[in-house]
Amino acid sequence: MRKIWFFWLVSFLITIAVLYYQRTTGPTYPMSYQIKSDGIVVNYSFNRSATTGKDEVVKVKISDKNINGYLFWKRFKTKDDWTIIEMHHKNGELIASLPHQPPAGKLEYFVELKLNDKTIVLPESKTCVIRFKGNISIFILIPHIIAMFLALLFSTRTGMEFFNPKPNIMKFAKLTMLFIIIGGFILGPLMQYFAFGKFWTGFPIGYDLTDSKTLLAFIVWIIAFVFITKGKHPKRWALAAAIILLVIYLIPHSLLGSELDYSKIDEQKNLIENSIN
Numbered sequence: 001m002r003k004i005w006f007f008w009l010v011s012f013l014i015t016i017a018v019l020y021y022q023r024t025t026g027p028t029y030p031m032s033y034q035i036k037s038d039g040i041v042v043n044y045s046f047n048r049s050a051t052t053g054k055d056e057v058v059k060v061k062i063s064d065k066n067i068n069g070y071l072f073w074k075r076f077k078t079k080d081d082w083t084i085i086e087m088h089h090k091n092g093e094l095i096a097s098l099p100h101q102p103p104a105g106k107l108e109y110f111v112e113l114k115l116n117d118k119t120i121v122l123p124e125s126k127t128c129v130i131r132f133k134g135n136i137s138i139f140i141l142i143p144h145i146i147a148m149f150l151a152l153l154f155s156t157r158t159g160m161e162f163f164n165p166k167p168n169i170m171k172f173a174k175l176t177m178l179f180i181i182i183g184g185f186i187l188g189p190l191m192q193y194f195a196f197g198k199f200w201t202g203f204p205i206g207y208d209l210t211d212s213k214t215l216l217a218f219i220v221w222i223i224a225f226v227f228i229t230k231g232k233h234p235k236r237w238a239l240a241a242a243i244i245l246l247v248i249y250l251i252p253h254s255l256l257g258s259e260l261d262y263s264k265i266d267e268q269k270n271l272i273e274n275s276i277n
Contacts, residue, residue, distance in 0.1 A: 011160055030048060035120065046128040060093060071110075075107060158172035217245050
């Protein structure tokens, strides 16, 4: 009994650790830093994900009202000139807004702070890229998160049966498959549709890495499930599939995600303008 509880504890801790890594990495999580320069302390957290339909407010925490701030932005992967917006002080912060974009639209932006002859650029080494998405109902979002959490938990727990002299692999393997299907192929496409207007943007019709790695996870577990069912080295297949799924989960979330091609929008706009003229 103690061994079983130990297996569950290890599986739970591994799952939590992987999900925490997911939470703190990837291209959609805020860039949060503190900069100290010549006695000036600047705290900022720049969002890299926003909801379309409303402008995104950019804030920099700084109490010195002698410091001026300027927000620079342009559409991502375009030859647009930088748009410069002067920021204003409000409640100990410098504030300005980015214009909202269509779903999957991205903006590239940074902030310049000026005090006399001194200039501080935020972020220091690169620009920040923010992606806009449609509003996703919590009744889809929360079950999706729970299902993907349980898929990883039961997958890891299945792999732990490798170390059990009397393994019960099939039960945990079935639960793993169930939650991969629910989270990845029912709720996942619904998330994509409400966020970006398409149910699937991964392989073989697109390059969305989140969808593609979900498909890979499903294929790996289908293969493992077949061999586990046939009784051919089930413990080895369970462990291998669990390890592969862990590696898949370690790929940052939303990497190579849906991205609006502004050049196509510009082409359509030019065609409309030319037809009117």
